[in-house]
Amino acid sequence: xxxxxxxxxxxxxxxxxxxxxxxxxxxxxxxxxxxxxxxxxxxxxxxxxxxxxxxxxxxxxxxxxxxxxxxxxxxxxxxxxxxxxxxxxxxxxxxxxxxxxxxxxxxxxxxx
Amino acid sequence: xxxxxxxxxxxxxxxxxxxxxxxxxxxxxxxxxxxxxxxxxxxxxxxxxxxxxxxxxxxxxxxxxxxxxxxxxxxxxxxxxxxxxxxxxxxxxxxxxxxxxxxxxxxxxxxxxxxxx
Numbered sequence: 001x002x003x004x005x006x007x008x009x010x011x012x013x014x015x016x017x018x019x020x021x022x023x024x025x026x027x028x029x030x031x032x033x034x035x036x037x038x039x040x041x042x043x044x045x046x047x048x049x050x051x052x053x054x055x056x057x058x059x060x061x062x063x064x065x066x067x068x069x070x071x072x073x074x075x076x077x078x079x080x081x082x083x084x085x086x087x088x089x090x091x092x093x094x095x096x097x098x099x100x101x102x103x104x105x106x107x108x109x110x111x112x
Numbered sequence: 113x114x115x116x117x118x119x120x121x122x123x124x125x126x127x128x129x130x131x132x133x134x135x136x137x138x139x140x141x142x143x144x145x146x147x148x149x150x151x152x153x154x155x156x157x158x159x160x161x162x163x164x165x166x167x168x169x170x171x172x173x174x175x176x177x178x179x180x181x182x183x184x185x186x187x188x189x190x191x192x193x194x195x196x197x198x199x200x201x202x203x204x205x206x207x208x209x210x211x212x213x214x215x216x217x218x219x220x221x222x223x224x225x226x227x228x229x
Contacts, residue, residue, distance in 0.1 A: 032216040034216070034217070036220075041203075041223070041225070042222065042223070043205060043220040043221060043222045043223055044156065044205070044220050045220070046217065046219075049216075049217075089155060089156065093216055095216055098144065098161050098169075099146075099158060099161065100146075100158075100216075100218060102155045102156050103155065104154075104155045105154075105155050107153075
C-alpha cells in the first residue's frame with residue numbers, strides 16, 4: 001500500500017521568509033496529492049492540490065511541485081505571515097481509490 | 113462550497129459508557145464518509161470508510177465492534193464509541209466525498225474532542 005513520508009516535522013521561519021515542506025510517496029500509481037493546513041483544534045483545510053499530469057501549481061503565495069520520477073512533491077509558501085503558523089499535512093491517493101494516505105505533518109511556526 | 117458538520121464538538125463521558133458522534137454533509141450528497149482519529153501532535157489515522165447503504169470497511173487494528181459506524185443516508189454518518197475507556201480519548205474527525213464533487217476531494221468536519229474519564 002501507499003506510504004507517505006513528510007519532512008521536516010517542525011519548521012521555524014521569520015515572517016517574510018519562504019517555507020518548503022517535502023513529501024515522498026511510495027506508490028507510483030498515486031496521481032492526486034493534496035495539502036492540508038490544520039490549526040490547533042480545528043479541521044484540516046485543503047489549501048492546494050496537484051494531479052500527476054501537472055508538474056507545478058500555484059495559488060498566490062502557495063505553490064506545489066511534483067516530481068513523478070522521484071516520487072516527491074513539495075509545498076512552497078512565500079512571504080510567510082504569522083497566520084501561516086499551523087500544521088501542514090501532505091497526502092496521496094489514486095483516483096478511484098478510497099483512501100487518502102497522510103504524511104506525518106509539519107508544524108510551521110512563523111515568527112513576527 | 114462543501115460543508116460538513118459534526119456533533120457534538122466535544123464530549124466528556126465516564127468510562128464504560130457509549131458515545132455517538134454525528135457527521136453530516138449539509139449541502140451535498142456524501143457517497144463516502146471517512147472517520148479519522150487524531151491523537152495530540154500526530155497525523156490523522158483513518159479508522160474506517162463507509163459508503164452509503166453499505167457496511168463500513170475498517171482499517172487494520174480498528175475494532176469494528178467497538179467503533180460502530182452507520183451510514184444510513186447520503187447526508188449522515190454516525191460513529192458510536194462503545195464502552196469507552198480513557199485510551200479512547202482523542203480528536204475524532206469525519207470527512208465526506210460527494211457524487212457531484214471532484215472524486216478525490218475530501219471535505220472535513222470540524223472534529224469532536226472526546227474525553228473519557
